[in-house]
Amino acid sequence: MRTPIAYFVMLSGILFAIGSVGVLIRKSALLIFMSVELQLNAVNLALVAFSRMNGDLRGQVLAFFSMVVAAAEVVVGLAIIVSIYRRRATVNVDDARELRW
Amino acid sequence: MPLDNVVFWVFAPVSVASAIGMLVMRNAVHAALFLIVNFFTIAVMYLLLDAPFLFAVQIIVYAGAIMVLFLFVIMLLGIDRGDDVHEPLIGQRPLAVILAVGFVLEIGLALRAGIGFATRAPDGFDVVNQGGNAQALATVLFRDYFFPFEVTSVLLIIAAVAAMVLAQRKSRAITQAEIDEHRADLDALGHTNPGAPKPGAPLEAGGPR
Numbered sequence: 001m002r003t004p005i006a007y008f009v010m011l012s013g014i015l016f017a018i019g020s021v022g023v024l025i026r027k028s029a030l031l032i033f034m035s036v037e038l039q040l041n042a043v044n045l046a047l048v049a050f051s052r053m054n055g056d057l058r059g060q061v062l063a064f065f066s067m068v069v070a071a072a073e074v075v076v077g078l079a080i081i082v083s084i085y086r087r088r089a090t091v092n093v094d095d096a097r098e099l100r101w
Numbered sequence: 102m103p104l105d106n107v108v109f110w111v112f113a114p115v116s117v118a119s120a121i122g123m124l125v126m127r128n129a130v131h132a133a134l135f136l137i138v139n140f141f142t143i144a145v146m147y148l149l150l151d152a153p154f155l156f157a158v159q160i161i162v163y164a165g166a167i168m169v170l171f172l173f174v175i176m177l178l179g180i181d182r183g184d185d186v187h188e189p190l191i192g193q194r195p196l197a198v199i200l201a202v203g204f205v206l207e208i209g210l211a212l213r214a215g216i217g218f219a220t221r222a223p224d225g226f227d228v229v230n231q232g233g234n235a236q237a238l239a240t241v242l243f244r245d246y247f248f249p250f251e252v253t254s255v256l257l258i259i260a261a262v263a264a265m266v267l268a269q270r271k272s273r274a275i276t277q278a279e280i281d282e283h284r285a286d287l288d289a290l291g292h293t294n295p296g297a298p299k300p301g302a303p304l305e306a307g308g309p310r
Contacts, residue, residue, distance in 0.1 A: 002103040006218045008146060011113050013208030015139070017201035018120040024197035025188075030129055030175060034136050038120060041143050041163065044155075052150040052222045055229055057241045060152050064242070067155075067162055068253050072260035074167050078174050079267035085178045086270075094189060 008049035015042035029081050029091040033074075040070045105149050116142035129175045133168060140164040151226045154235040 015038060022035025044063040051059020085091050119142065122135040144159040188194060212218065230237050242250060 002221060003106050003109045003149065004218055005220055005222050006212045006216055007109065008150065009212055010209060011116060014117055014205055015120050017204045018124055021197045021201045022124050025194050028129060031132055034123065034132060034171065038123065038136065038139065041140065045143055045146055048147055048150050048152050048155060052226065055223055055226060057229055057238055060155055060238055061241050061246055063155055064158065065249065065253060067158060069256065071162060071167060072256050074170060075260045075264045078170060079264040082174060083267050091178065
């Protein structure tokens with residue numbers, strides 16, 4: 001392993017930033033959801049990189065748990081998107097404004 | 102130049118480029134395909150970081166299962182026509198990009214102050230991964246994190262039930278009156294079936310003889 005750990009963490013930070021831009025500027029709930037997935041993956045990469053740096057497997061176990069929770073989150077989130085689409089035939093987040101005052 | 106450096110500098114630009122591609126694509130299917138490329142490059146990074154088990158899980162769970170789920174929903178809803186470009190908030194997009202650039206700079210500064218850009222991972226991870234990465238990971242998971250693992254299984258069951266409840270269409274049982282009506286319609290059209298029971302007769306187990 002000759003690549004410095006900071007490069008991996010830097011890559012993870014760049015991907016996280018791109019994902020957060022996606023969450024902020026996208027309109028479709030599905031694309032916002034995909035950007036959230038990108039952010040989750042970026043954080044997993046940072047966890048595994050630090051796990052390698054510390055010579056410990058706990059970071060990898062935490063990344064594994066975060067993958068499982070992300071899978072559960074995707075299932076429920078997509079079901080919510082499908083039920084929103086059934087109700088109003090669009091997944092544009094600007095149209096869902098019932099809870100706005 | 103060592104081999105893992107070469108692999109890193111080949112896949113890191115691909116990773117960033119595919120993430121940006123996902124960001125700018127109007128079509129949801131194209132964005133999903135770019136995201137799959139990104140997940141594969143992250144899997145390669147796991148391999149470089151001596152985590153072959155997470156490499157396999159990343160490809161099977163993320164690039165495989167989760168993205169197939171995304172593509173299913175995109176196709177099911179038929180919303181691959183493109184994203185709405187109308188932005189009601191003034192200055193939202195430039196502000197988002199500026200904040201993201203600031204975030205990246207901040208991460209860079211924190212890394213330089215914290216671990217430095219020259220710190221390499223120590224050798225001797227083979228000792229940690231003794232007997233194979235999956236085996237070593239299983240030892241940590243089932244010895245130190247057994248209770249969180251069980252809680253995770255409960256979470257997955259709750260998520261599966263929640264998905265079924267949320268995505269379910271409201272349906273009701275077909276009544277005997279509707280079956281009779283349907284038969285009456287068929288009779289009126291002349292589609293007589295000599296084997297069919299008379300209208301009003303209860304359905305028999307095993308169907309018509």
